[in-house]
Amino acid sequence: MTASSANPWRLSVAPMMEWTDRHCRWLHRQLTRCARLYTEMVTTGALLHGDARRLLAFDPIEHPVALQLGGNDARELAVCARIGEAWGYDEINLNCGCPSPRVQRGAFGACLMEHPTLVAQCVRAMRDAVQIPVTVKHRIGIDRVQDYAFVRDFVGAVAEAGCAVFIVHARNAWLDGLSPAENRTVPPLRVEVVYRLKRDFPHLTIVVNGGVTTDAQVAEHLRHVDGVMVGRQAYHNPWWLASWDERYFGMHGVAADRDAVEARLVDYMARHAPTLPGGWYAIARHMLGLRHGQPGARRWRQVWSDHRLKSLPPHEVAQRARQALERSLVTGK
């Protein structure tokens, strides 16, 4: 398999609010060139009335990168999709899976699954506005409804409007009292539903999401569907991404070792920290899992998360983190 023959949705990192900002995506690009990256959800309201530059600016190395939009007004979504395309995004993704109370009050996110005709209108309006793919990320059901026909009819209606890529978080969204975090763990995963969607809509690109933490799981999913989206495990154990290009896209990996990735991120911090309200920590926080499972990782992470060091230049903090790591290797503590 060559990269050009690989389906672009084969492996991706999920959109995650507060986590997959541009700095996190820049780090992920030091680890994988091929996996698709997604922004945090950006609401149409924020984009139309807020600081578009702050919400949309990204580094060209982040390609392929998708902008995830949250909203329910076809006209506004079309305008935002056009803005996203003009900024250079490779895909517009509509969020139909977020269960947070704030999003429910705005009547978008997961609640949209109850309104497939509206979602179809939104998708059609966005498709008419842009050339890049318009995709949808959704759940397999709402509340306790386990009826396959619900998600099948949703996908069918939205596909009719021209959406060809569906990213399916293989859990229901329980909209009655669970927190967003609980909604990522409590409703049971039912991946068979996603496999069945692929069987019923073989011409669509179906990507499964939810609870993926190992290569064995990825391999199993890829026997049934077109792609796998990984969220929390990619964030907490980013070094996993360093094996993806070779394993899933038939390309040479880009990252030599963790030290090289850290060194590049420290240079990046030195360039960007002066413009960030949180200083270098706004970037370093995304790297805290880089040595996940390695000897000395805990000591190294303690230095990078020590708020008393925030006023020091990042290169100096890096030096202290290295010393702590080496000390820990010698003492075993």
Ligand SMILES: Cc1cc2nc3c(=O)[nH]c(=O)nc-3n(C[C@H](O)[C@H](O)[C@H](O)COP(=O)(O)O)c2cc1C
């Ligand atoms: C901190 C956090 C923020 C999230 N924000 C979003 C979001 O903005 N848009 C979205 O579609 N999903 C969001 N999600 C859900 C993930 O995209 C993904 O569907 C979910 O975490 C399940 O995948 P996983 O088990 O691989 O983490 C978020 C998840 C987390 C952990």
